[in-house]
Every structure is written in C-alpha cells, then in structure tokens.
Amino acid sequence: MLSHYCSIITSLEFSPDGKYVVSADRDFKIRVTVFPKKPLDGAHEIQSFCLGHTEFVSCLAFVCTQEYPQGFLVSGSGDSTVRLWDIPSGSLLNTCEIGEKAGLLESNDGETECCSAVTDLCTSLDGSLVAVAVQSLQGIVILNCDLSSRTLSHAKVVSICGGTFIPTSLRTCSATGLLWMVTGVSDLHVSEHPSLARVRVISGFRKSNPDSHQHEPLLLEDNEIPAGTKLLEKLQGSLSYSEEDFLAAAEAVKKAMSNLLIKKQYSAENREFRKRTRNDKKGKP
Template sequence: MEDTPMENGETNEDSEVAPALISVHPTQSSVAVAVGSDLRVFDLRGGCAVSLVDYSGSPLHKDSIRTIRYGADGKLFVSAGDDKTVKIWSTESWRCITTVCSEKRVSAVAISSDGSYVCFADKFGVVWVVDVDLSDGNQDFVDKKAAPLLSHYCSIITSLVTVFPKKPLDGAHEIQSFSLGHTEFVSCLAFVCTQECPQGFLVSGSGDSTVSNRNNSWSLNCFHMHLVYGLLESNGIEECHGAVTDLYTIPDSTLVAVAVQRQVSIFWILSLLSLQGIILLSCDLSAKTLHVAKVVSIEGDAFIPTSLGTSLSSGLLWMVTGASNLHDSQYPCVARVKVISGVKETSPDSVEHGPIVLKDAEIPGGEKLLQKLQRL
C-alpha cells in the first residue's frame, strides 16, 4: 500500500505520543494490545501468540494506533490510527480482510452489532462508514472506500458509540440529540445496559474530572472525581483535576470501571500524579445517580492504566499501561498488562470484598501472554 500523505504542515515527527490500548474478545478467546504502531494479539484458547496476516503489506500500522475494537459477536477486529488506515481483521484467521484509507488520521471506530458495517471518525470531525462482507466465509482481501456518515464538526472525535441508521451507506441525515454538560473535552463513552434497563444509559468521561450518565439529551447525574481525592485539597494542595482517560462498563451489571489521570497544582508547581488502579462506580438506574463502589489500587507497581477492557462473561477487567516511543528512540515500545478479578458482582457487599488484582502467574495465558503483549 502506498504511503498516504500527511496533512499540510504535518510530519511523522510531529505525531503525539499515543497511549497503549487493550481490547478483549467478547468470549475472552483472545486479547489484543496496541502500543505505538505495534499490534499484538494473544490466543487464549490456543495458549499462543497470534501471527497477523496482511496481504496489503506489513501486518503492523506505519504510525501510532489510536483505536482497536472487537465486534459484538467477536468475528471482526478493527485497528486504526495515525497512518490514516483502518484495518478490518477476521478473528477466525487473523487475516486483514479489508483496508480502508482515510483522508485524515483516525481517532475512533465502532462496529455494528451484526458486523455488517464499520464506522470510523477522524481528527477533523468526520464520521465514515464502510460495509463488510463475511458471507459464505469470504475472507479474501479487498480495498474499500468509505462513505461519509456524519460531518462536519471541525474538531477531533475522541470516542464513538452508535446504533447505526437503517441504511448507513446513505448517511445519517438527522442528529437525534445533543448531550451537553461537560466543561472540557469528552474522552470516552460507553453504554450501561442491564436486563432491567435494556435501552441503557450513556456514560461519558471527561477532562473536567467528571463522569456523567445520560438519557437522551439530559445529563442525569455528574460524579466529580475530586470527591475521591478530596483529602488532597486539605493538605495544602490548591487544585486537583482528574482527567478521565478511559471508562468501561462491566457487562450485565451497573458497574463502570474508570481510569483517571490526576493533575495537581502545588504552590504554582504543576506535577502529574495518577491513581495506580481504577475506580469502580455504581450506576443506580432507578435513582439515576453514580457513586463509588470501590477504589481498586495496584500496590508496589508504577501502573497507571491507559486503557481498559473486559469480556461478556469472564468477570475479569483487563488493563494496560504504556505509550508509543518518541521517534528518536532506539528501543521497542513496551507495555504492562494487569487483570482484576471479581468485578462482575453488582451488590455493594460483594464489590467491597470481590475485586482482586491478579498476580502475573494467575493471569489467563500466563507468562506466554505477558511476553507477547508486553514485549519487556
């Protein structure tokens, strides 16, 4: 595949450092980690690393990967990023079955529930959609051209969740509603869905230190992260801001796992501190409120989660920390993977005693998985 030109005045050397990402197959049959341009996949069922096959060229992206995602049924996996390509993989063969070229860098992706469509968003605020054909087991490589779905916001789209219109390739000609309320950038989105509330609620995290749950266009409740760190402000710290870097809803529960990067200003000196672990928020769908169920810390290890993931049935929360290398670095990108068990329970009592950070030897896939995904 030919090199795609960069935007005007933009070079690879100007690229921002990208955080490490993690995504888990819906049935936890595999786990994928992206750090920099490196895409790493481990087959948990086979207990071995996955070899990616891409007939368009190298199986790795040429620049930092910004988003990875499995489809709802686990048949598709999508990776995309700063090299302006969207790669759609079959998880049966781990072949790249479709490569889509984007005009701009890709910042977010979503997959329809039936796996028929993939949409992606770029840093200039345009959402594109492409159809995927897996009928009759077709896994031959094809180049696709995306059709515009929504435009034009003139601002980077940081997260993307969608129910898709009936005919996505015809575009979405009408915006259903706007959900306003955050005062800073929205960093991540997810739906909380249960059997009692199948339509779900939208949960959003932001750089303004808040997590909000929303129904349609109304902000139902806003949880401020400074409530978790309130003791800091009583110890001579003037300001405390915690940007929500990622959140993930626990399947079939009302729990939301939140990763926070805390920025603290002390006597005019700005220092960067973070929570080494995650915050579990409980969403009371009847009262439409959020509250802290548990703060799960990782002791004795400088582990600041940059991305979260889980499967539908495992009860395990996967986390990764790491970042792409600076362009003059001579060392490979490294990452660290951690897993927390016991997060699927929904009652406050069970959550209080349930979550446990697994030791490396206890993580599914063990040492082989860590060697593949971490590259330490």
C-alpha cells in the same frame, strides 16, 4: 459518514440497539445521531445533544441490563466527572465527581492534581459497575451504577502499586468478572528490553453480595491471571525501548494531548486578530 463534523472527535460508539452513533468531542459535547440507512451519504439526523461537561469529553460507554435493554450512556471528561445520560432525550441523569476520589492518592510524580482527566471507562456486563481510569491516579476507581434510581456512586479504589501506571484502555469480557487494563511499560523479563505495553487484570468486576467480600475487585498478580505470564508475553510483545525513553515519550504525549484537547482562552482583542488572519479567509473576495 461524519466528515461534516466541525470539532475534533475524541470517542465514537454505537448504541446497543444499533439505532444511534454517539460521538464525543473536544468542545464539551456529546452528539447522538440517528444511524443512517445509507451511511455513505453521511449521518445528518441528530437525535439529541448531551450537554453538561465543562471540559473535553474523553470517553463513552453504554450500560445495559435486562430491565433496561435500550441502555444508558456514561461519559468521562477532562472536568474529572463521570456522567449518566438518557440517550434519546440527551437528559443528564446524574454526575459523579471523580476528581475528589483521585485526590486521595498520589500521582506518578508524587504530586496530586486538582482536576485530573478521566482517560477511559468500562462498564460491567451486568451494568452494575463502572471502572474509571483517571490521569495521574495510581489506581482504578470503581463506581456503582443503579439504573433504577439513575445514579452513580463511589464503590472502591483499586490501588495499583509499583511500576509505571499510565492506564490507556479498559475492557471486560465474558462472565469471568475480569477487568483488563493496558497501562505503561511492562516489567516482564521476556527480553533484554521491556515492552511498550503493560497488561494488568482486576478480578471481581461484577456486583457482589453486600455481605460477602469474596468477589470484591482485586488486582491480580501475573501468575494469578488465567494462562499466566505466557499469555501476558503474547499480549505485550517486546520493543526496544528503555523505561526512561518511555517516560520521556509519555510526558511529551501528555503535554501534546493537553494542548490538543483543552481549548485555549484568548482575550477579545486576540480573538479579533485571529479572525482577521484566518488562513481559510485568505484569497477570497
């Protein structure tokens, strides 16, 4: 359906009403395409472009409420921002600088990065919160999302202390207010070797009363998760990799993805040379 796209697609989502398919790519763009009546013929009718990111767009999510059932779009990027968009028009409504918050905490190697990429994000079911995973940030950033004023704002950073924390996926489900995270190597002692995945859970991922601290986002210990370690054992499984092997592989993946997603800059002379030596031009009259 999207085989005619000319850029690397980094994220793909369907709008809540099923009218649009929204794609993000390496070239800083978000494309809103009308979902076709005949998908096998391709999706060619463009509704809008969401333009404003200055690096690759890494992730997308929709935020909906009863007051705004049509929903809005939130996006994360390699430029360390999360942005709120109007879907039909592609208008940028608000920008939240996540990099400023990420700089407050140490990265996994003890250093801070001035421009850490947003790796994933997830919205609460009531549309009031956005959870954001940031490269090299030892925690999850929670944003307030106010659709009535079309704004995003910092609410809290939930720190994840100890162990390897490389968040790759965030999801929430049902009305429990639990945020599920897939991170680095598991340290559950269920076998001789750790598993490749580590599942962590944050409670209170929903809007709470401003005067109450009862439902504030909080990292749960394994024994506090519903069904406890038995559930985690099933979710995480077991693979024969040491943590040292995993860290080496994670660093290699990080470099490879950086080379893939961040566009290289060439001098004018270099660009002309690359154009003259393009493989797709060879053999043509």
